[in-house]
Amino acid sequence: MEEGGDLRDGRNSLRMRMKKVFHSPATHAVIIALIIIDVLLLLVVLLVDIDVIEVHAETPEEEEELKLEVEEGLHYAALTIISLFVVEVILKMAVEGKHFFDEKWEIFDAVIIFVTFGLDLALAFSPVSYVVRDSVSLLIFFRLWRVIKIMAEIQYCVRKEVPETIDKEKLAKEKADWLARRKEAHTNV
Structure with missing residues (x-):
């Protein structure tokens, strides 16, 4: 019976460590950087x-082939990044549990990520016409909404860091005042 409690404590400990990782400024900075790279790749x-942006080759056929290779390479790079976002969302869901669904931004972000990931996979591994590919590419452009997510990430970091800094400064000032009063009291004795 005690083993089950130890296992549960271990999972809660891991969950708490993962929450700290997800809410750390470094993690938010990495997410912001990946979003920027993803947006740039899409553009x-x-x-x-x-x-x-023109792709030049010696013949028109080679040029078209090179253009397709460049687009495909960029598409796979973007697919890699969106895959990282899928992993991030799944881990957040596991770590946050039902509280994940309290945040409307997180739900919206997850839907955008899963839909665009599915569309990206469909484009990458199924032969489709240019018309279908262009139409789906427009839907994938929804990922650009993540620029708004960047602002939300920055806002989260500021909202978290500023109060902590103010609290530390306030505590340091109170301690300094207390030490000054204590020193003054000892001096007067």
């Missing part, structure tokens, strides 16, 4: 697709 794919 470059779009710009290559509409020929704003």
Whole structure:
């Protein structure tokens, strides 16, 4: 019976450590960086697709082939990043439990991530026409909403860090005042 309690305590301890990791400023910085890279990859794919960024080769056939290879490479890089976000959401769900669903932003983010991940996989591994690929690519562009997520991540970091800093400063000032009063009391004796 005690073993079950130890196992449960171990899981709760792991859950608490994972919560600290998910809510750390370093984790939020990594997420922000990945979001920025993901958005940039999507923009470059779009710009290559509409020929704003041109791909040059010796023949038109080689140029078209090279363009497809560049788009495919960028697409796989973006798919790797969205895969990391899928893992992040799954881990957050496991760590936060039912509290994960209290945050509407988290739910919206999870839906966007899972839908775009599914669409990305469908595009990557199934032969579809350019019309279908372009239509689905527009849906994947929903990931750009994550720019808003960047702002939410920054807001979370500021909201968490500023009160902690203020509390530390307040505590340090109270301690200094107490020490000054104590020193003054000893001096007057």
